[in-house]
Amino acid sequence: MSVSTENFLKNIYLLNQEGQSPVTSSLLAEKLNVSVAAVTDMARKMGKQGVLDYKPYRSLVLSEAGQKLALKVIRKHRLWELFLHKVLEMDLMTVHEEAERLEHHTSDKLMEQMYKYLDKPDFDPHGDPIPGGDGIIPSEKGVRSLSELKEGGRCLIRKLRYRHQETSEMYERYGIEKDMVFKIKKVFSFDGSIELESGEGETITISRKLADNIFCTEEENVSK
Amino acid sequence: MSVSTENFLKNIYLLNQEGQSPVTSSLLAEKLNVSVAAVTDMARKMGKQGVLDYKPYRSLVLSEAGQKLALKVIRKHRLWELFLHKVLEMDLMTVHEEAERLEHHTSDKLMEQMYKYLDKPDFDPHGDPIPGGDGIIPSEKGVRSLSELKEGGRCLIRKLRYRHQETSEMYERYGIEKDMVFKIKKVFSFDGSIELESGEGETITISRKLADNIFCTEEENVSK
DNA sequence: ACCACAAATTAAGCTTACTTAAAAAAAAGA
DNA sequence: TCTTTTTTTTAAGTAAGCTTAATTTGTGGT
Numbered sequence: 001m002s003v004s005t006e007n008f009l010k011n012i013y014l015l016n017q018e019g020q021s022p023v024t025s026s027l028l029a030e031k032l033n034v035s036v037a038a039v040t041d042m043a044r045k046m047g048k049q050g051v052l053d054y055k056p057y058r059s060l061v062l063s064e065a066g067q068k069l070a071l072k073v074i075r076k077h078r079l080w081e082l083f084l085h086k087v088l089e090m091d092l093m094t095v096h097e098e099a100e101r102l103e104h105h106t107s108d109k110l111m112e113q114m115y116k117y118l119d120k121p122d123f124d125p126h127g128d129p130i131p132g133g134d135g136i137i138p139s140e141k142g143v144r145s146l147s148e149l150k151e152g153g154r155c156l157i158r159k160l161r162y163r164h165q166e167t168s169e170m171y172e173r174y175g176i177e178k179d180m181v182f183k184i185k186k187v188f189s190f191d192g193s194i195e196l197e198s199g200e201g202e203t204i205t206i207s208r209k210l211a212d213n214i215f216c217t218e219e220e221n222v223s224k
Numbered sequence: 225m226s227v228s229t230e231n232f233l234k235n236i237y238l239l240n241q242e243g244q245s246p247v248t249s250s251l252l253a254e255k256l257n258v259s260v261a262a263v264t265d266m267a268r269k270m271g272k273q274g275v276l277d278y279k280p281y282r283s284l285v286l287s288e289a290g291q292k293l294a295l296k297v298i299r300k301h302r303l304w305e306l307f308l309h310k311v312l313e314m315d316l317m318t319v320h321e322e323a324e325r326l327e328h329h330t331s332d333k334l335m336e337q338m339y340k341y342l343d344k345p346d347f348d349p350h351g352d353p354i355p356g357g358d359g360i361i362p363s364e365k366g367v368r369s370l371s372e373l374k375e376g377g378r379c380l381i382r383k384l385r386y387r388h389q390e391t392s393e394m395y396e397r398y399g400i401e402k403d404m405v406f407k408i409k410k411v412f413s414f415d416g417s418i419e420l421e422s423g424e425g426e427t428i429t430i431s432r433k434l435a436d437n438i439f440c441t442e443e444e445n446v447s448k
Numbered sequence: 449a450c451c452a453c454a455a456a457t458t459a460a461g462c463t464t465a466c467t468t469a470a471a472a473a474a475a476a477g478a
Numbered sequence: 479t480c481t482t483t484t485t486t487t488t489a490a491g492t493a494a495g496c497t498t499a500a501t502t503t504g505t506g507g508t
């Protein structure tokens with residue numbers, strides 16, 4: 001697997017997700033910044049390798065194997081983004097460019113170490129889901145950890161993660177449930193704890209660690 | 225700068241350090257696992273680029289510029305080794321292989337973030353010095369931080385780092401000086417603090433943070 | 449100083465990942 | 479349906495980074 005082939009697979013997968021339309025050679029060529037002829041060339045080769053269901057003049061469709069490989073690259077990319085952002089405090093712009101290169105030079109072992117170090121995260125700092133080692137995608141785009149949000153915003157709870165035994169008990173005590181809307185009143189930089197106000201006007205303060213396990217989307221105009 | 229050229233420069237530099245002999249094409253070819261012809265080819269190109277003082281049938285000598293580039297690659301390599309080892313808890317074998325790839329895909333910005341995160345380290349986990357951003361090499365090979373050593377070993381203090389205001393005061397209180405020999409009695413995994421026994425039989429316990437600033441060589445047969 | 453031999457260079461050729469330009473196929477309009 | 483336009487493929491060529499084989503150059507032994 002060369003850098004080129006990895007990018008080829010990854011971008012077919014991403015274009016598939018983004019647009020509703022089938023992935024054409026010209027579309028991919030533009031995204032990869034190469035000529036259309038180069039895409040055709042690659043596509044034929046990858047068809048032979050069995051990662052692409054290649055048929056001339058037809059749209060580009062990944063095979064089962066190709067999809068797995070694409071997800072692995074995306075997993076590495078998003079883990080790097082999160083790692084560089086959270087651990088090395090790099091900004092979101094930089095982080096993408098770095099990940100774009102590092103994703104192709106990261107062993108599976110290193111990838112799993114990062115995954116563990118980050119405490120098995122589900123989303124990258126842009127809110128995109130990090131595919132699992134098994135190739136399963138946690139959830140839809142735009143969802144991010146509650147602990148990533150800034151003061152003043154409103155959020156809609158999308159997913160609660162029950163990893164530790166005590167989390168479900170804590171959700172219950174605080175009265176946190178899926179589909180609730182909260183306003184972020186204050187983020188304490190000292191320990192990362194977050195003060196939330198529910199739709200009913202109740203105010204609660206939860207720890208950073210707990211917020212890590214709550215996933216939500218940012219809401220501008222919440223009707224309710 | 226391609227991966228090939230970076231490896232070319234890096235290995236000329238390393239061979240220079242290792243052996244007393246001048247770096248020949250065949251020596252470098254063996255280290256890089258390529259043919260001698262490939263080395264000649266590269267050498268001519270790099271001569272034109274000004275990173276190598278190339279003359280046919282003569283040994284390979286880096287130019288000023290080439291040396292700087294080589295040191296930068298080595299800096300990245302050793303920072304990665306230390307980072308992967310200390311932060312992601314990867315073993316020394318793996319760490320080298322990973323660094324061998326990552327070193328070529330790391331921006332200067334990322335490199336400096338790692339450097340800061342690691343608290344401006346001087347040595348990699350193998351005890352090799354990490355060249356500074358300015359290209360200055362901190363010290364000789366084999367030296368490593370006292371905090372890297374394992375229980376039961378003996379060490380010879382080679383260098384004390386005075387970065388923080390209080391460190392010199394602490395060295396004085398504990399009676400730690402250059403050229404002293406210590407035996408590592410115990411390493412407390414709880415907080416990383418280390419119990420040391422001096423040659424005179426005195427026992428002291430220092431913190432992990434302090435040990436980070438003490439550099440030593442491991443000694444097998446200490447005559448004294 | 450000469451000769452043999454080891455080491456370095458040159459020459460020719462290969463693969464990967466591209467390029468541009470021409471040809472072929474599919475899609476779209478009337 | 480037929481033609482025009484768009485898209486894709488094929489063909490030919492390039493640069494980097496290698497290979498092996500043949501040639502050239504420097505050097506150590508006598």
